[in-house]
Amino acid sequence: MTATGAVGIREVTKSYGRAPALQHVDLEIPAGSFFSLLGPSGCGKTTLLKIIAGLEAPDTGVILADGDDITSRPPERRPFNMVFQQYALFPHMTVADNVAFGLTTAPRRARPSDAERASRTAEMLQLVGLTDLGGRFPSELSGGQAQRVAVARALINRPSVLLLDEPLSALDRNVRFALREELLRIHQELGTTFVFVTHDQDEALSISQLVGVMNEGVLEQVADPQTIYRSPGTLFTARFVGAGSFFEGTVQAVRGDRADLEVAGRRFSATDAGVTEGARTQVLLRPEELDVASSEGGSLIGTVETCSFFGSYFELLTQTPVGPCRLRVREPVAPGTEIGIGWPDQAGIAYAADDPRAGEDPAIVS
Amino acid sequence: MRRRSWVLTTVATLLFLFIYLPLLVVVLYGFNGGSNLSWPPQGFSLRWFRLIFGEQAFRSGLRVSATAALATAAIAVVIGTAAAFAIARRSNRLTRWFESGSRLPVMLPPLFIGIALVAAMKTFAIDPSMLTIIAGHVIITTPFVILIVVSRLRNYDMTVEQAARDLGATPRMVLRRITLPLIAPAIFGATVIAFAISFDEVLITNFTSGTTQTLPLFVLSRLHRTIDPSVNAVATILLLVPWVVVGLALLWQRRGSRRGAADAPAETFTRAL
Numbered sequence: 001m002t003a004t005g006a007v008g009i010r011e012v013t014k015s016y017g018r019a020p021a022l023q024h025v026d027l028e029i030p031a032g033s034f035f036s037l038l039g040p041s042g043c044g045k046t047t048l049l050k051i052i053a054g055l056e057a058p059d060t061g062v063i064l065a066d067g068d069d070i071t072s073r074p075p076e077r078r079p080f081n082m083v084f085q086q087y088a089l090f091p092h093m094t095v096a097d098n099v100a101f102g103l104t105t106a107p108r109r110a111r112p113s114d115a116e117r118a119s120r121t122a123e124m125l126q127l128v129g130l131t132d133l134g135g136r137f138p139s140e141l142s143g144g145q146a147q148r149v150a151v152a153r154a155l156i157n158r159p160s161v162l163l164l165d166e167p168l169s170a171l172d173r174n175v176r177f178a179l180r181e182e183l184l185r186i187h188q189e190l191g192t193t194f195v196f197v198t199h200d201q202d203e204a205l206s207i208s209q210l211v212g213v214m215n216e217g218v219l220e221q222v223a224d225p226q227t228i229y230r231s232p233g234t235l236f237t238a239r240f241v242g243a244g245s246f247f248e249g250t251v252q253a254v255r256g257d258r259a260d261l262e263v264a265g266r267r268f269s270a271t272d273a274g275v276t277e278g279a280r281t282q283v284l285l286r287p288e289e290l291d292v293a294s295s296e297g298g299s300l301i302g303t304v305e306t307c308s309f310f311g312s313y314f315e316l317l318t319q320t321p322v323g324p325c326r327l328r329v330r331e332p333v334a335p336g337t338e339i340g341i342g343w344p345d346q347a348g349i350a351y352a353a354d355d356p357r358a359g360e361d362p363a364i365v366s
Numbered sequence: 367m368r369r370r371s372w373v374l375t376t377v378a379t380l381l382f383l384f385i386y387l388p389l390l391v392v393v394l395y396g397f398n399g400g401s402n403l404s405w406p407p408q409g410f411s412l413r414w415f416r417l418i419f420g421e422q423a424f425r426s427g428l429r430v431s432a433t434a435a436l437a438t439a440a441i442a443v444v445i446g447t448a449a450a451f452a453i454a455r456r457s458n459r460l461t462r463w464f465e466s467g468s469r470l471p472v473m474l475p476p477l478f479i480g481i482a483l484v485a486a487m488k489t490f491a492i493d494p495s496m497l498t499i500i501a502g503h504v505i506i507t508t509p510f511v512i513l514i515v516v517s518r519l520r521n522y523d524m525t526v527e528q529a530a531r532d533l534g535a536t537p538r539m540v541l542r543r544i545t546l547p548l549i550a551p552a553i554f555g556a557t558v559i560a561f562a563i564s565f566d567e568v569l570i571t572n573f574t575s576g577t578t579q580t581l582p583l584f585v586l587s588r589l590h591r592t593i594d595p596s597v598n599a600v601a602t603i604l605l606l607v608p609w610v611v612v613g614l615a616l617l618w619q620r621r622g623s624r625r626g627a628a629d630a631p632a633e634t635f636t637r638a639l
Contacts, residue, residue: 055528076534088525092547105534150529157534 004066004079005160005193006031007052012061014047014217021047022058023217029195029210031066031160034187036196036204039214040240045197046165048214052195053082053163065160076105081154082163085170087146089138095149096134099124102157124152127186144175151186161193168203180207201241205229213237215357233273235351235358238284243315245290245325246282247300248353251275259350264322266299270348280353287315289347290327293340300325300341304333389605396598414599424600427584431565434496434580438503438564443557445504446511453512454519465516472509479505480573487574494576502574503567507560514559518552558615562608 007029014022021044029035037045050056052063054075063071070078081102089098100121103112112120125131128148138146147167154162164183168176184207187194198204204211205225212222213236221233232238239246249263259272261283275281293299302318302325313328318339325341333339351358399409418424453465471479483502492498526548530540546553568582575583585600 053532055532075528075531076536080532082529082532084525084529086523086525088523088529090526090530090544101530101535102533105530105536105539153529153533 004031006064006066007161007193007195008062008064008067009048009052010062010064012048012051012058012063014044014051014056014058020217022051025061025217025219027212027219027222029161029193032191032193034184034194034196034207034209036198036208036211037214038198038201038204038211038241041199043214044217045199045214049082049163049165049195049197052161053080054078055082079159080161080163081157081159082165083147083150083154083167085166087138087143087150087170089141089146089149089153091138093137094134095130095136095138095141096121096125098138098149099134099152099156101153120156124156127155127189128152128182142175143171144179147171147179148182151183155186155190155192159192161195164194164196166197166199169198169200176203183207205241213240215240218357231271231273231349232284235273235282235355238273238349238351239358242286243326244284244286245323245327246284247320247322247325247348249281249283249322249350251277251279251281251350253277261348261350264300264320268343268345268347270346270350273349273351275350275352281350282353282358283348283350285325285343285348287326287328289343290325291342292327292329292333293342299343302339302341304335304337304339306335307332392598393602393605394598395595396602398595398598401594414594414596418596418599423579423584424581427579427581428603430496430499430578431581434499434503435561435564437500438507439557439561441500441504442507442511442560443553446508446556446560447515447553449508450512450515450519454516465512468509468512470509471506476506476569480570483570484573494574494578496578498574498576499571499578499580502570503560503564506567506570507563510559510563511556514552514556515549518549522548554618555615558611561611565608566604 007027009025009027009029012022012025013020025044025048037048039045047056051058054070054073054077058071061071062069065079090101093101100117103117103120106112121134122131125134128151130145130148130152133141133145133149138149141149147170150167151162167183168179171179180203183194183196196204196208205228208225210222211225211228213220213228213232215236221228221237223231223233228237229242232241238244247263249261252260252262252267254260254272254275254277257272258269259275259281260267260269261281263283270283300320300322302320304316304318306317308315308317309332310328313330314332316327316329316333316339318325318327318341320341327341396414397410397412398414399411449464449468453461453468479502483498483505486492487494487498527540527544530544531537535543566582568580568586571580571583579587581600581604585597585604588600589597
């Protein structure tokens with residue numbers, strides 16, 4: 001498989017009326033990668049996907065396909081195909097005709113023969129595991145089947161990039177998990193670049209090689225899932241991705257990439273993510289960094305508010321003097337109990353507390 | 367609870383009889399063997415149908431009405447569908463104004479439209495003919511076509527068109543292979559309704575027909591002369607022609623509904639009729 005399918009986005013801006021949807025977005029999507037655009041609804045991720053597909057035009061900026069400027073090309077002349085959130089199957093055609101549609105739109109001379117069309121349609125239906133359903137109409141399919149048809153339909157022209165607009169959001173949980181793994185398998189099998197838009201962080205982290213986190217039309221961070229989870233670049237990303245607790249504290253000193261903090265009377269050193277000396281900070285601690293100490297020995301005393309069961313662990317939501325705190329334990333703890341909360345001396349990431357782009361603290365909202 | 371449903375059933379039945387019993391009687395007397403309209407009808411016969419079909423004026427009236435209705439339906443559906451696309455797909459001040467304006471003929475009294483047409487024909491020295499009959503019918507049927515097609519265009523998922531474009535279809539291909547097949551039931555329904563309205567239109571036709579006689583006009587003039595079961599026979603034909611057309615249309619749509627294309631054929635008809 002040749003390495004085609006790189007997408008370049010340079011300085012793309014788009015607004016609807018006064019409302020900016022995308023602001024100076026720069027992005028390189030490597031050929032053959034599984035790339036996710038992750039963000040809350042309304043952050044501009046679907047707009048960006050539609051601009052890549054050619055279904056929307058950017059106000060300014062350039063879209064590149066393997067280095068070629070395709071900004072002004074209509075969607076039918078781009079080597080990309082799209083899977084829509086609500087499937088968008090053609091209701092008046094059978095599954096097989098839906099899948100074969102992309103082979104019938106070329107100019108007459110370039111159109112594949114009937115035999116080739118039939119064999120490629122069968123091949124695609126087999127790829128998504130729907131060999132027997134070619135004769136059905138879309139109204140006779142379940143959601144999961146419909147989305148598989150949509151994937152087969154989008155892949156039949158062998159696009160260099162497959163664009164997926166929240167393809168799993170409309171599906172039930174079990175179907176969603178099954179289809180997620182199936183997409184991963186298809187990606188490995190074909191080597192096509194996948195650009196996957198989602199608001200579900202678990203989805204993005206579990207299947208992507210690269211994740212771009214978007215917020216209010218701005219790309220906050222582009223990195224592999226582990227980096228996004230372990231070192232979120234901004235307070236927004238830290239809050240949006242993964243569970244975590246945010247303690248408010250003050251910055252004592254900044255030395256290199258470390259910041260000395262004071263939180264609730266305890267001093268410790270965290271990774272610096274843009275704090276200044278003497279300023280307030282929000283420090284992120286992941287649940288796995290926190291542990292339950294005896295109520296005397298801990299750094300922080302928290303009162304357990306809720307205790308939820310997650311199968312392999314229990315999650316405690318506690319209230320502490322410096323904010324709500326989530327931590328994971330093996331055994332249930334009764335609400336109302338006071339526990340000590342501890343963490344290592346080299347843990348956490350410190351963000352400037354007054355970042356206006358960060359939005360609400362999810363722990364407070366939920 | 368039981369008592370109330372009993373009352374409801376009675377009222378509904380009475381209302382039903384009130385509406386449909388006269389229709390039944392009219393049709394019944396069309397097959398009357400006797401020669402007057404006294405109760406009960408005397409035996410079954412097709413003599414009035416034979417009599418009426420033997421009359422040259424009836425045959426020409428039927429031909430005129432059928433021709434006018436077919437032409438009206440064809441013209442109204444083309445104009446109306448084109449207008450519906452403009453209204454549904456381009457939202458600006460002009461199209462919004464046009465949408466409200468296109469509903470006006472439905473609300474105007476037909477008498478008013480008729481007088482206006484006569485005045486216009488006088489002004490431009492146009493003689494009444496088949497063409498003026500059709501022009502009048504197009505004016506009153508086009509709004510129905512617009513209404514039906516616009517509502518269909520507004521409530522279908524536009525992303526199927528984006529999907530088609532994305533799969534390589536040019537805008538023309540999208541129209542031919544996606545949009546038109548999906549709205550075909552609505553267009554077909556609109557055609558049938560235009561036909562049915564035109565076929566028994568009498569008020570406006572009265573102003574625009576001159577010496578040309580449509581079937582409804584033939585009935586009116588005949589009523590002036592005689593009242594015998596032949597009028598019932600004509601009325602039966604007037605009733606059946608649109609019913610048969612609408613019935614066939616419904617059957618055709620039911621056949622297509624498996625494909626999900628005709629999502630509300632019955633609704634389309636009831637809204638328009």
